[in-house]
Amino acid sequence: MTNPARGPAAPPPAADTSSNQAAEGRWQRWEAALSDRLNPILVKEARQGLKSRLFVFTFFAALLFAWGWSVLGVALLVDPAYEDSRAGLGMFLGYCAILAFPLLVVGPQAAYRSMVNEWEDATYELMSITSLEAGHIVRGKLGSALLQMMLYAAVFLPCIGFTYLLGGVSLLSIAVGLVAIFAGSVFATQLGLCLATMSRNRGGQMLLSVLFLVALLGLYWMVLLFVGVLLLEGGGNAASSPELWYGLFVTLTLLASYGYALYQLTRSRLLFPSENRTTALRLALLVPPALWLAAWLAAMTPGFGPQLGMDDELTLFIFSAFFIHWAAVLLIIGGESGEISQRMRRRVPRSVLGRLFGLWLLPGPRLGYFYVLLSYAGMIFPWLLVLWYTLPSPFSARFRPAEWVRLAGAFWCYLAIYGGIATWLLAWLRRRVVVNMMLAAAVISLQVVVFCIVPLFVEVITASGIPFGQYSPIHLLNPIITIDELMANPAGGPEYWLMVLALPTVVVNVPGAYREMVLLYRTGPAQQPEPEAAAKEQPPEHPFADLAAGTLPSSTAQSSSS
Amino acid sequence: MIDRSQPAIEVYNLHRFFGRVRAVDDISFQVYPGQVFGFIGPNGAGKTTTMRILATLDQPSYGNAYVAGFSVVEDPDQVRLRLGFMPDYFNTYPYVNVVEYLDFYARAYGLRGNQRRRAVEFTMHFTGLEPLADKPTRALSKGMKQRLCLGRAMIHDPLVLVLDEPAAGLDPRARIELRQMIRRLAQRGKAVFISSHILTELAEICDAVGVIEAGKLRAQGPVEHIRRQLARGGATVQVELLDQVEQAVRWLEQHPGVSQVERGQQENMLTFQHEGDASERAELLRQMVQAGLPVVGFSAKGHTLEDLFLALTEGNVQ
Ligand SMILES: Nc1ncnc2c1ncn2[C@@H]1O[C@H](COP(=O)(O)OP(=O)(O)OP(=O)(O)O)[C@@H](O)[C@H]1O
């Protein structure tokens, strides 16, 4: 830009400037440049978060505990009776327990509060009409949590080094333990931010806050247990085995992908209703199931799989996770408002390819239903077919592709049936009330009661003489019982009935999806032709351009008349 | 540079319904750069709703509004860059002081480096907050909070400022200072859209006002114009004469600008409607005395904005 006020800030340094001053100037400029690049929310949160009483208190409490534990450790060490090589291990576990509390419990809860406070103090509104996008806000909050984590890490690093010097615990074990705590902390923080957007009334927030705290305490114990078991089993030396690396890699990538999906969910709930709240989220939701499948395929790889001792249990586990993921996605989609803004409609992809692949990612709960069914099928069935034809014979004797197809197909039918009925019901409700995720959850719970719990009661009450352990068709819509039957009985049967039931639930949603599509492609009232449109797209002149750089007018009243 | 010939705010047939409540019901008006447009109306009239739509915090049920030519429905991002909004509540963050507060919003509006420093510096200077730079925002007095709010709204030097009841709860001195700040903003070429209950407040700083009630604009235009409009509807002057009441009636009936001359309840009292301002009334009185009419008393019921307000609004509540 040629604006004089925006020229280079600092005058060229005079020839006689001492090198010391030059270095200082450079440092300041570097600092300013860095601070400019940082996320504004991060800067703000860092300023207030680090000053907050909660952080200061927890930080010093953690320091105090770490110090106390160190003193205790040294005291134990000089005690000759206790002189064995496992002192380092005990020390390390102690430090983990101390470090994990602020990171896994206090930090995520603080992130949750900080987001909720944006509504309670009505600060969110004014922030939302700045140039900050919803994603900036979430990333800023996450970043400030990371900053606090780094402070903790800096403080605990010497302690951890100390435990390593004591011996009895390997570097790998230390790394795995710390990674578990830090990854858990980042994930829990993101979860907290997401939960904070779920309810904007006080009662709901209180409830979520309590539930979240309980979950965090659970996570704290789980992570500690994991670290403890990992270390104690290996006697402080987590062995570098394929299982360990496989498990670690799969867990971390899945955690990251779910973290990213949660980030997109949070972002979409913060966006204005006129904006596209779905496309980025739906794309993000494709990642975790792809990773589940990748983990499964890795376990099926001839050289690698048998080494891991993979079996049908793992397949069932991964397919169930895959199914649960898509069921959760249906819940999220069911909670969509279904309104499509004028603005949204103008940005719908219009190319053939765009329509083919982009349509399923566009807002609309019924399109979303088909997005789930198509994504599920498109992801899993091609692989199964490939495996069916390519698996070497000794391998396929142990793992049965036909069984997997039945399993994946039955799960797909459950999605189609439960999702189809819920989508249809919610579309009907949407004409009467405001639909949200809570209502979608209620509709799905209702189905679970009707399709799963009622048949169980019927069976118990009528005592219909079904011999113990024998499958009864009244449980056809109960995935747990039916899948169990499918796995146990290769003769088949229920899956055909499931397919018969799935067909109408899919068909009944086709007209709705079609209407949504038509609505998306129908642009609103013709836009006023704007001859100056091109000129208008330019950003406004930069602020206070009429003021000279670095100077303030002696009287604002005078300066303004120019 | 600011193009003063193009309206900075355009509102066309704006509607906003909350269920059955027509919070905003077919409102249209325009505000040009350098103008201060006042929005007056009783509680629940729809002022805040209109302002929130302009600030892109709410969507119209029907109709549209434009800021610097950008629609609040179609291009809210462009609108946000050009509009500063000061809501009728104050909010802030704990553990943040005045400079940090402004600095945060400057960053949030994408200002970087020197540009940001200058924006914060200028805003502090403009609002007179310099001595309070390090004060925690939560510890500010009401008047200082309002200044900070105004500072926040103008930190990105927007073309349009939307101020929702900025004078509420301020003492007289703070009100005068606020008024001066708003005038100065208008001189800088801003279009200021301001709402208030304090009607005399608006008379002095507004170039034009709109009177809103139950979501409808009852009247709008320059303050003087509305005054005259009201005067046409029946401004009353009361004259007391010693005698010669008949001659006075005849004299007045022939005088331009005078209408509806009537005998009062007392024998020597007259009332009539007069179009025109105070100086014209003074001239009328001089001419009456010159014409030999024995005027004892002469009183005109002045038209304040309060009268205007009461005359135009009927106390409808929804
Ligand atoms: N979110 C909302 N939901 C339902 N009704 C609303 C909502 N916001 C405003 N209203 C209604 O719209 C009408 C106009 O409200 P608005 O706040 O715009 O009035 P106002 O002129 O700003 O009043 P005040 O002078 O009290 O601030 C009121 O009847 C109010 O009850």
Ligand SMILES: [Mg+2]
């Ligand atoms: Mg209001």
